[in-house]
Amino acid sequence: MPVAHEYLLRLSTQLNEGIVHPQRWNEALGSVAELMDAESAVVTEDSPHGAGANDLCLPIETDDGDVMYLSLHRSPDSFAFQPADVARAQGLLPYFRTALRLRHHVRSLQARHHQAACMLDSFDMPALLLDPNGQVLLSNVAGQAWVHSSSSIVGSRRVQDADGIRFRQCLRAACGQGMAPQGAAMQLRATENRPAQYLVLSPVQTETGTLADAAGVASATPMAMLVVRSTASYDNRAGRLFAELFDLTPAETRLLRRLVGGDSLADAARHLNVQMPTVRTHLQAIFRKTDTSRQSELLSLAATLVDTPYAE
Structure with a gap:
């Protein structure tokens, strides 16, 4: 008996949501176990889970060449899996394969985000990744504090005075807007609300995609790193x-x-x-x-x- 279309849609939703919400992944496996009249359903890496007469293990090939397994187990006093059961379970594999592909991509993005965040955190001063419009794409803790301080001229505190105009000119230069990307710097003079500071902007090479992925933008998006230094x-x-x-x-x-x-x-x-x-x-x-x-x-x-x- 073929699996109902409505069930497959619900399973796909549960698996995809399970990429970031483990409870939803467990719910999906529970529904598969119920569908297959099984005691349990698990997805394992490297090797199948269980090899008895009441176990059914199906390989799921991933994009990177690895193999994972959908393993179903029925209790010893139950009946063994039949060819029809195998065919039904195989019909579920494309949905698991898609979800695992998405999970791999999400984990890769998370790893790149962590790598980029660690790089920014290595600075003992505010460090931020900006797009050509001055939007903050990624920053370290000091950078987040600076953006929301009275010293900032980016983000929600973007100013339209001479400092703001000069900063946008420097940002365009660093992002290569209308010219080859080049480093730029400007000085913010001390005011009642802020100390004197240097804003140093450097072009960011995005060809590899690591920082672009971490910042959540397309790999071709121009970016610049802003480092705020005290004078x-x-x-x-x-x-x-x-x-x-x-x-x-x-x-x-x-x-x-x-x-x-x-x-x-x-x-x-x-x-x-x-x-x-x-x-x-x-x-x-x-x-x-x-x-x-x-x-x-x-x-x-x-x-x-x-x-x-x-x-x-």
Whole structure:
């Protein structure tokens, strides 16, 4: 007697829901046992469950070449499985095969998500994966806290001021919107609600699909990694490092410290008690020695070279 279509639909639903809800998977196996007049029904890996006269074990080949088994067991005082029982059980195998394929895919996604999350969690500062629109696809715990803080300019706190415009320009550059993907950085100046911060954006290669799968987007979706770094102590550390690496003069080092610390050119000139033409001359020398051409590139280089933990 063929299995009713309504039963097969219900079984398919239970198995698919059972991918993430074990209780539904158990309910599906229970209904199969009832359908087959069996005492129990189990799905096992590698080897069948039971090999007695009252056991029926059918192989289920998976996409990756492995074999699982649908094993049915009847009590010793019951009757043995007949050819008609085998045919009926074989009619159920495609539904199990589909559910197992989906379960394998879900577990693969979960593993990739965990891998990507571990990578982000390795940062001791806010780290987030963003799409070109600034949507947060994945983040570490510090990143989640930052997104919901007054310091954030992404997510629900997306701003339309000059900082917001500059950030979207940097994000487009990192995601390769209208250009080849390239790293970008910007500085958020300190306000009453937030400390001074560097936002460093880096292109994310999605060809392998690992991060794209983990973020729940298509593999061709452009993404960028955002790392939020505090500017606290950047001025002295960057000054020393740049002076050693790029042979900056004392005057150039002092200017670099002011710029990395958050000063504009005018602020730096005032604090250093020099004229603007002198500041511009020093800045051009810094550009030449560091092979940069813009202040944003200089800040990006500083944020990359100087590892400053995020300050709450």
